[in-house]
Amino acid sequence: MSPTATATAMPPAVLSRSSCLLSSAVRLRSFSRTLGSASSFAAPGRPPRSSRAQSVHASSASDPPLDVCVKASTTVPHRLGDCPFSQRVLLTLEEKHLPYDLKLIDFANKPEWFLEISPESKVPVVKLDEKWVADSDIITQSLEEKYPDPPLATPPEKASVGSKIFSTFIGFLKSKDPNDGTEQALLTELTSFDDYLKENGPFVNGSMLSAADLSLGPKLYHLEIALSHYKSWSVPESLKYVRAYMKSIFSMDSFVKTRALPEDVIAGWRPKVIG
Numbered sequence: 190m191s192p193t194a195t196a197t198a199m200p201p202a203v204l205s206r207s208s209c210l211l212s213s214a215v216r217l218r219s220f221s222r223t224l225g226s227a228s229s230f231a232a233p234g235r236p237p238r239s240s241r242a243q244s245v246h247a248s249s250a251s252d253p254p255l256d257v258c259v260k261a262s263t264t265v266p267h268r269l270g271d272c273p274f275s276q277r278v279l280l281t282l283e284e285k286h287l288p289y290d291l292k293l294i295d296f297a298n299k300p301e302w303f304l305e306i307s308p309e310s311k312v313p314v315v316k317l318d319e320k321w322v323a324d325s326d327i328i329t330q331s332l333e334e335k336y337p338d339p340p341l342a343t344p345p346e347k348a349s350v351g352s353k354i355f356s357t358f359i360g361f362l363k364s365k366d367p368n369d370g371t372e373q374a375l376l377t378e379l380t381s382f383d384d385y386l387k388e389n390g391p392f393v394n395g396s397m398l399s400a401a402d403l404s405l406g407p408k409l410y411h412l413e414i415a416l417s418h419y420k421s422w423s424v425p426e427s428l429k430y431v432r433a434y435m436k437s438i439f440s441m442d443s444f445v446k447t448r449a450l451p452e453d454v455i456a457g458w459r460p461k462v463i464g
């Protein structure tokens with residue numbers, strides 16, 4: 190079966206999986222978009238990737254799906270939860286057109302098998318070459334090495350663009366003193382990212398979507414939902430390149446398919462806000 194036939198014949202579907210070992214597992218054999226239909230990608234100014242799409246590592250029916258442990262929703266049974274690092278990995282799999290089996294981990298009751306395979310009992314964890322690999326940095330690097338097509342690596346000199354946004358967002362979210370400088374710290378990072386995108390965008394690596402975007406996108410999604418809910422705060426309209434960036438990433442098929450429910454994002458950050 191050709192990749193195109195695979196993608197078109199298999200729309201995303203969540204199927205129950207009966208496994209004595211992985212009771213809370215669901216199988217998500219998923220493809221981000223029909224190969225060659227670059228038009229379904231909603232990023233402004235992005236050139237068609239049809240030539241790349243045709244040369245992707247074929248996630249053919251014979252490819253076994255990769256096992257991926259992610260956080261389960263705390264608000265809706267059998268749904269993906271609110272971990273931005275897990276979404277980063279899922280976005281990478283989607284953009285590389287790799288099928289995967291999603292294992293939803295209930296954080297309130299982590300199964301014994303998961304505690305055995307995840308050194309810090311954290312998600313995401315992915316099984317690659319019969320070994321469980323933890324940490325989204327390592328997982329995405331390993332996926333890039335093992336499945337180089339389509340390439341998603343961000344050039345090293347651009348890889349840390351926007352990397353302080355997440356920590357400054359958390360600082361502001363947790364802050365109880367409006368004058369402690371945490372809002373300004375976040376604004377400084379977002380403004381610097383806006384300046385960068387203005388010169389170099391629309392993505393971190395120019396016109397090509399790359400690993401840095403797949404890492405930043407889920408974090409900006411959490412920022413948007415959590416700061417709106419807990420602080421009635423949003424990215425200022427003056428930061429129009431950041432806002433356009435968020436809009437285009439959040440509307441990607443792969444993002445829509447792998448995003449957390451807003452209520453899970455809100456619930457997930459509550460302990461940090463309450464302190």
Ligand SMILES: N[C@@H](CCC(=O)N[C@@H](CS)C(=O)NCC(=O)O)C(=O)O
Pocket residue numbers: 260271272273274275296310311312313323324325326
């Ligand atoms: N550096 C890790 C961070 C992973 C992480 O912090 N995962 C959180 C969920 S988003 C987790 O599993 N926490 C364990 C817990 O809260 O019990 C990565 O990039 O994968």
